[in-house]
Amino acid sequence: xxxxxxEQRSTIEKLYTLLQxxxxxxxxxxxxxxRQKIVRLAQKRLQREEVEDVVQQTLSTLWERxxxxxxxxxxxxFIFQILRNKLGDTYRRKKLKNETHVSGPKVMDSLQNPAVxxxxxxxxxxxxxxxxxxxxxxxxxxNGTWGKVLKLLQQGxxxxxxxxxxxxxxxxxxxxxxxxARQSLMKILKEEFGVEL
Amino acid sequence: MSCTDKDxxxxxxxxxxxxxxxxxxxxxxxxxxxxxxxxxxxxxxxxITNLIREEKLAPSQSVGLQDEKExxxxxxxxxxxxxxxxxxxxxxxIAFIFVWLQGPGEKPERLRGHDEISVLVLSPxxxxxxxxxxxxxxxxxxxxxDVKIYTEDGDLVWEGSSEDTKISLPDSINETxxxxxxxxxxxxxMTDKGESMKSQMVRFRIRK
Numbered sequence: 062x063x064x065x066x067x068e069q070r071s072t073i074e075k076l077y078t079l080l081q082x083x084x085x086x087x088x089x090x091x092x093x094x095x096r097q098k099i100v101r102l103a104q105k106r107l108q109r110e111e112v113e114d115v116v117q118q119t120l121s122t123l124w125e126r127x128x129x130x131x132x133x134x135x136x137x138x139f140i141f142q143i144l145r146n147k148l149g150d151t152y153r154r155k156k157l158k159n160e161t162h163v164s165g166p167k168v169m170d171s172l173q174n175p176a177v178x179x180x181x182x183x184x185x186x187x188x189x190x191x192x193x194x195x196x197x198x199x200x201x202x203x204n205g206t207w208g209k210v211l212k213l214l215q216q217g218x219x220x221x222x223x224x225x226x227x228x229x230x231x232x233x234x235x236x237x238x239x240x241x242a243r244q245s246l247m248k249i250l251k252e253e254f255g256v257e258l
Numbered sequence: 259m260s261c262t263d264k265d266x267x268x269x270x271x272x273x274x275x276x277x278x279x280x281x282x283x284x285x286x287x288x289x290x291x292x293x294x295x296x297x298x299x300x301x302x303x304x305x306i307t308n309l310i311r312e313e314k315l316a317p318s319q320s321v322g323l324q325d326e327k328e329x330x331x332x333x334x335x336x337x338x339x340x341x342x343x344x345x346x347x348x349x350x351x352i353a354f355i356f357v358w359l360q361g362p363g364e365k366p367e368r369l370r371g372h373d374e375i376s377v378l379v380l381s382p383x384x385x386x387x388x389x390x391x392x393x394x395x396x397x398x399x400x401x402x403x404d405v406k407i408y409t410e411d412g413d414l415v416w417e418g419s420s421e422d423t424k425i426s427l428p429d430s431i432n433e434t435x436x437x438x439x440x441x442x443x444x445x446x447x448m449t450d451k452g453e454s455m456k457s458q459m460v461r462f463r464i465r466k
Contacts, residue, residue, distance in 0.1 A: 086458065
């Protein structure tokens with residue numbers, strides 16, 4: 062795999078640095094590429110006029126809680142979590158108001174079966190954890206290779222340790238196996254447990 | 259819709275779990291901002307990734323003796339910290355009673371000066387689709403805020419006042435402001451000492 066330009070600093074690292082420095086103005090500018098993607102995620106789940114509010118709320122919460130992010134690697138998951146929470150809040154508000162009549166087809170699906178879009182609305186985290194463990198077991202039974210990779214990931218092994226456990230295969234192959242194991246797991250979660258994330 | 263670069267796209271699972279080298283991570287993140295498929299996939303997989311990450315932190319259900327041994331110091335540490343916290347709390351309560359008994363002259367000020375505080379704006383920041391309201395964080399002891407929107411040249415476009423930490427904008431503002439053009443907004447207030455306190459000037463633009 063070719064290494065990218067070393068001088069090129071990733072947008073996420075830059076965002077993290079700006080968050081830590083408290084430079085909201087520069088952060089707002091640097092956030093634009095991610096913002097556009099978040100808008101598209103929200104558009105799939107909400108009505109057009111609700112999207113802007115949810116995205117702005119996500120950005121506000123991110124800014125307010127920026128001190129709790131200790132690692133650039135946690136930035137995107139943190140943003141996703143905030144977005145999920147904001148989407149969940151919007152669904153709940155709409156449910157309370159019973160505003161189902163204003164929804165488009167995708168939103169209707171989400172309201173009738175929130176698990177389609179926000180599994181945390183229906184599944185408690187413990188329940189999702191139990192399902193995940195069961196799904197990994199099924200994956201292991203169906204395909205030894207993917208199952209083994211998932212178990213190693215579950216144990217928290219480093220990539221070098223995983224490489225060693227997989228017989229010293231090239232690192233690029235380790236990445237590919239992790240990718241395919243992930244795909245397999247998602248498929249099982251969807252088909253066997255109805256968890257469509 | 260499919261991944262724009264499948265070779266890099268295959269790093270997704272390893273990226274989620276923090277297994278990539280710094281260079282690979284940067285490479286994937288640059289790809290992530292271009293590839294809608296990978297970004298969507300990352301979002302969708304986040305709850306599962308979080309759980310797997312937690313599994314790494316928490317000992318498995320089928321733990322052996324070694325795992326149990328690892329748990330023990332944590333419990334011990336917890337008790338130790340609880341005792342320390344209880345001691346500190348006791349000292350604080352005694353100190354508080356002592357200060358309180360000194361009389362009104364010794365009471366701490368409820369509000370300190372605002373010298374080190376400024377107004378923290380929340381939204382909008384950067385690019386927005388429509389402009390409906392402006393929001394900022396409350397400042398203790400302040401109950402009225404002035405809000406202003408400026409052009410890049412510093413010309414005042416709109417101003418308003420609010421006793422809340424947000425202000426709704428008239429619908430006409432979306433017609434007044436030119437889409438794609440950069441504007442700035444700022445919150446200003448007056449402290450109880452009559453000093454002016456301002457937020458930083460924050461840039462935004464309404465998407466074309």
